[in-house]
Amino acid sequence: MDKRLQRLRAADRISAPTIIQALLPTMTQQRGDRLLGQDAALTAGFGRTATGRQLAVLGVDRGVDIASRRRKNGGALTVPGYRTALRVVTHAAKFGWPVVSLINMPGADASPQSERYGQSQAIADLIAATGQLTVPNVVVFLGEGHSGGALAFANANRIIMLDDALFNVASPEAVTAILHGQQTSSDAIDLLPMTASALQSRGLVDLVIDHQDQTLVAAINQAIETQLAALEALPAPDLIEQREAKFQHFLQSWPVN
Template identity: 30%
Template sequence: MEYLDFELPIKELEEQYQKACNIGSESNVDVTATCKQIEKKLAETKKKIYKDLTAWQRVQLSRHPNRPYTLDYINAICGNTFLELHGDRTVKDDKAMIGGLGKIGDQSFMLIGQQKGFNTKTRQYRNFGMANPEGYRKALRLMKSAEKFGVPVVTLVDTPGAYPGLEAEERGQGEAIARNIMEMTRLKVPIIVVIIGEGASGGALGIGVGDKVLMLENTWYSVISPESCSSILWRSWEYKEIAAEALKLTAKDMKKQKLIDEIVKEPLGGAHSNREETFEAVKNAIISSYDEFKNLSPTELVNKRIDKYLDMGVYKS
């Protein structure tokens, strides 16, 4: 188990608890009272730390190395019904963007999302979850297939941004993302978007337009990362915590500004602290969201989605 800086008091108490339990099991000394006391203090400390996290701490939790990624959610929610589909039929198969058909309960979905790696080798293989233009074109191809067969779409967003390399720009990164945004606004099947980690810039928007946009509690969604914002404004990453607060990028901020529709609560300590509970919460949120839109006609669905996005940013002076 890895701990973030602000989680170190929890680490110390957990180590104390483990030592006390080991002493009890290795000797005849009764340490039940001590263990209960440490356990109580541990629960109180966790509650205190996670009760009021700062924006930067939530950003750190969204990047936690033990946090589940897209394939973890898909495998847990769909089981062995998931069939991955590959390629954009133009350039190649982008490993940072995955997609395919899967069943949640009795309903089939087209599931699409960015996939990060869990070690050095897989991070390079998945390009750190940063898709090239062919990744977004693959996503669009799968969405169009879903539309053709009347299958609802679920997208799982977790990316530090679209890949900013020269070759990506040469192959039309901006155009690919812009086309996805346009096509998603008029797709004739329900689209449910779930932000499961980082939701950065156009990389997130390329699969982020939906009838229902959900955010896990400890995730972020913004035009720029706190570090990049800090480096632009202050020429240094030292002000990333100030930038994180100013950007209003947390789930609560997004909900308050009506840029997302619902916050999915995470277990105490983050999604990685109890994966099964997190998977169940996301599964229930997807099913509930689909139930809201499944009986709408394609015309009603598209009109409602377009109106939703046209209303964003409108205010009366």
């Protein structure tokens, strides 16, 4: 496996629950979608930061050992996860609370069961809801985030990435498979604009944070607060327009040079 992927998937990788615990000293969790149950990979709920800002948070986590990774399905969210996230986003819009998402996931669960319960519709509903949010939303890529499964959270006003994180339409392994093995996983990372630096150069990513920062948790939370402070004065129509403009600008950067 490519060393970059090994680092991203290491057991001691900074996790969404760790960031959320530091960001929100007090938090009320949202558990389940009231239909299919709870997705263990998703930490979702509401709380108040140390500065007094009320937030809604969504965190996707792979797990840290074999047992937790099995329980969390390696971070591949299922239908209950997306529907729970949608509940949180809907409540946030109702009460005027910004939404912060923290992502490290391979993509959405692609099992027959998830497809049977409407996985594609659940993802589409969350993409639509985040795009039309009347409150600011910020996403932070702590590790990997691939496919529509990650895009559902990344339809955001501000995108922050750790400098070694990845965000793409498919995982490096999937890109390699699509190209019938013509490229290695390492080559795939460099072939497409999935790294933080490449995405920032195309205007999609707003801020890149050094993953080796000795105060990484504090640096991430400070970046979140700073980005939200810059967005909170914008009216709802401007927030919606800004999200669309961000992705339209990115599309204009294609084809990849």
